[in-house]
Amino acid sequence: MASVTTGGRTPLIAGNWKMNLNHLQAIAFVQKLAWSLKDARHDFGAVEVAVFPPFTDLRSVQTLVSGDKLQIAYGAQDVSQHASGAFTGEIAAPFLAQLDCAYVIIGHSERRTLHGETDEIVAAKTAAAIGAGVVPLICVGETAEDLETRGASAVPVAQLKVALASIPKGSDFVVAYEPVWAIGSGQAATPEQAQQVAKALRDTIAEHLGDEAAAATRILYGGSVKADNIAGFMRQADVDGALVGGASLDVEGFSAIARYQKHVGV
Ligand code: 13P
Secondary structure, eight states: OOOSSSTTOOOEEEEEOOSOOOHHHHHHHHHHHHHHHHHTTOOTTTSEEEEEOOGGGHHHHHHHHHHTTOOOEEEESOOOSSSSSSOTTOOOHHHHHHTTOOEEEESOHHHHHHSOOOHHHHHHHHHHHHHHTOEEEEEEOOOHHHHHHHOSSHHHHHHHHHHHTTOOTTOOOEEEEOOGGGTTTSOOOOHHHHHHHHHHHHHHHHHHHOHHHHHHOEEEEESSOOTTTHHHHHTSTTOOEEEESGGGGSHHHHHHHHTGGGTTTO
């Protein structure tokens, strides 16, 4: 089935597990997810599916995915800006590359808020990921207060601009627009709101890296995405997928989100 987004970008449905599921639970989950998608004859070439487990799960997920030749991609939820050295507790991007991580989430609002990650740190982590051959999935988004005082796109655009300065032309990267007020609140943005900000983010990429990069880069929406609201987002011209939190922890729910093309017309 053809992609419903424009620009030839392959949609990406990504599950951010946050601090949930240990490595044994991760193995069971990924196995069940693969079965569910296979049963439904999911076309992984048409819609890419990725999971983002905690660091301690990644080796187990790698072993399962490579052993069973699963088409599910995976990545980490954070990365150090440094390649090695005296940084207790940190994980370097080359380590993730060694675990065949395709992606790494950078600058999630929980990292920005709870761990004091600035736009500059996000930019440095983005550069580290790209340098190691891991595709950064850069998160941006406004708080409820930002929305009220500055509108929806001002803060996400400003955040993205700083990260873009660290991205060499021709690099593969993904942007996730996650309004902070929509995360875990059950109150998703409307598809029109998501489209408006995704378009502003794409225009910003065009300004900094050119039209080709803007056309090729996938922009995801995240924040209270569920099986019953995904279709509305995926109908938007500039929304190329979703970064799913809570609903990504339920195998059948996440599988249904990945198979949104089946219900996008309803
Ligand atoms: P929810 O889907 O639980 O709102 O979380 C979104 C999110 O933060 C994904 O990174």
